[in-house]
């Protein structure tokens with residue numbers, strides 16, 4: 001997509017961290033912004049920015065794993081701004097750490113539900129709309145550097161993010177010949193609210209169930225030097241044939 005002015009972006013996990021950064025960039029490009037998140041306090045805080053800057057935006061409280069609510073949220077966004085042109089599938093959580101055999105079924109299900117089904121829901125609900133309105137569009141999903149390099153102790157997170165890369169590569173191929181594109185975004189480590197928000201989202205979606213703490217380094221985001229150290233170590237281990 002070349003001309004973003006006046007078009008509409010639907011950004012999940014848009015009330016914090018990377019998603020909020022993307023939402024702000026979209027607004028700076030003159031787009032209408034739909035900030036989608038399941039933490040109302042974060043939405044309220046994020047909306048202050050757009051109001052202060054007089055930029056067209058709405059906040060929608062949505063858990064991306066809830067398909068019926070997702071369909072309604074899209075209708076709400078369309079009623080406000082018309083067609084949606086950019087979908088940013090960014091909502092995600094840090095998952096239970098440790099080796100997979102120590103992760104509970106509930107923790108594994110939650111990770112897949114948020115980090116994978118949430119992305120699928122966005123594609124299945126919004127791509128048909130994009131193809132139908134014919135004005136062009138793009139879907140980008142936030143995966144992770146952890147999708148490309150195996151970081152020890154974060155197998156559950158890695159596998160969900162690797163799957164996101166696979167989905168987006170296939171989607172990009174399936175969309176060839178249309179005016180809709182698709183891509184995956186694989187950031188390294190950034191100080192965001194991922195540790196805090198993952199705890200809140202996990203508590204909300206798993207009720208009273210206790211989840212293992214996020215993997216070391218993810219509690220306060222994943223500092224670049226932390227993940228680079230692991231990534232470098234993994235790469236060297238692979239080169240040695242380990």
Ligand SMILES: NC(=O)c1ccc[n+]([C@@H]2O[C@H](COP(=O)([O-])OP(=O)(O)OC[C@H]3O[C@@H](n4cnc5c(N)ncnc54)[C@H](O)[C@@H]3O)[C@@H](O)[C@H]2O)c1
Pocket residue numbers: 012013014015016017018019036037038039042062063064065090091092093094114118142143144145146186187188189190191192193194195197198201221222223
């Ligand atoms: N921070 C990093 O170092 C890093 C690195 C690589 C990838 N990522 C990915 O980037 C994305 C954004 O994370 P962030 O680091 O900006 O964290 P963040 O906590 O600042 O933002 C994530 C937002 O997603 C929302 N969210 C989570 N589950 C949701 C759900 N089911 N429905 C709706 N909203 C939901 C949270 O409420 C939160 O506001 C995630 O997918 C994360 O896995 C982060």
